[in-house]
Amino acid sequence: MRPITSEAYKLFHDGSIALAQVEANGIRIDTDYLEQAISDTSIKINEIADGIKKYKIFKVWRKRYGSKINLDSREQLANVLFEDMKYTCYAHTKTGRPQADEVNLKSTGLEFVDKYLRLQKLKKARSTYLRNILQETVDGFLHPNFPLNLVSSYRGSSDHLSFQNIPIRDPEICELVRRAFISRVGSHLVEIDFKGAEICCATCYHKDPRMVKYIENPKLDMHRDMAAEIYKLKKRQVSHNTRYVGKNRFVFPEFYGDWWWSRATDLWRAIEELDLKIEGTDIDLYSHLESMGIYELGSCGTDEEPEDGTFQKHVREIEYDFWNKRFKIYNQWKKDWWEAYQEDGFFKMLTGFIVAGKLNRKQAINIPIQGSAFHWLLWCLIRIQKLMKKYKMRSMIVGQIHDSILADIHMGELKEYLKIVKQVIYEDLPKHWKWIIVPLTVEAEVAPVGGSWFEKEEIKI
DNA sequence: CACTGGAGCCAC
């Protein structure tokens, strides 16, 4: 039995009941589309597989492995590329094998590898998503589980199938998979999500005034600011893509505990990978950085000093400022929180959950933030569902993804649904938890009536 | 043959 307060118990008790209803509702699946998509994808997979068999690399592969050749074995491919064909291997796994992930394979610069990786992506889409969705669908409805008892952070999870990792970033795979999720007759899919839930939630813990300002003032943009610093740009020179890199390849990794050496390598590679340019120009960011006095990534080891004029040195300075100037109150909170946990052997989240047991520093700092952010969502889900029932609406909630809710909304009920959502998130939630010290923002995306999840588009609410 | 850990990749 894990220690728990009555407040926390109640949330998960009510949450389990609410999520059981969500599971029972289920989400409608276009099985005809799915069958067609599986068959089309299989044809593509076969074509690509035939294509790569014409390459010399495949012949070397077959020579080495003979009848044991297996296109799904990345270990075999890595051996072929890095041993037989002598391409430089830049990384190894912790068990000493050549790393066979996307980044390391791509470092060979081979066309064969590009085709191979696309083949693998399509195979993953087919097995983990398309086939799995079809297999789990009963009478046209999919009923993913949303258990609350499996996660150390008191976040939620989802399995059979996992509804919380449906592809969205790769445009091709996103469309392929999400077209399978459709609304009921006369309805449309509506997804609402908290904007920057974890950052807002973290701020309720550390109360860093600099972060409060970022959240309160919609003209300020932390991700853009960091992207500008990293690539030595003016704010208006930060493109959409460059901001995205600032967010997902610096800010979030830093919050989760990453460090400058690893960030520098990744941020340097991102320029090439995403073809980053100065906004509105054709100047790539390598050339730009060069004009600003940064000529190379640098090659210092993890325990060495980075050299002047290298990107490594630059990123180390940015990291230092990030934690010691920009967000020094946040940084101090991390230290204090970790010390208190070491002293007490447990901590209590703002939502009432008590976490005890052996945690490392990053876990102790991240768990309360991730957990509480999910508790916001869960509390709102329970209340929204309750109100929908009270008003005898035909619409229903069909899924949950950590900080978002997917609902199947009857065509005449969108306004009413959004009114409930706003009431709950903007008014009821901050009233329930007085420690919420930042304004919360909710965003909504709506698919056309009869349309699929893929077709969702943001609307103003 | 069943099982398991490692590796990889999908999401937030």
Next chain:
DNA sequence: AAACGTGGCTCCAGTG
């Protein structure tokens, strides 16, 4: 001091 947090699923390769 250490070096990205929380999950789930699939496949391989090795074990008994």
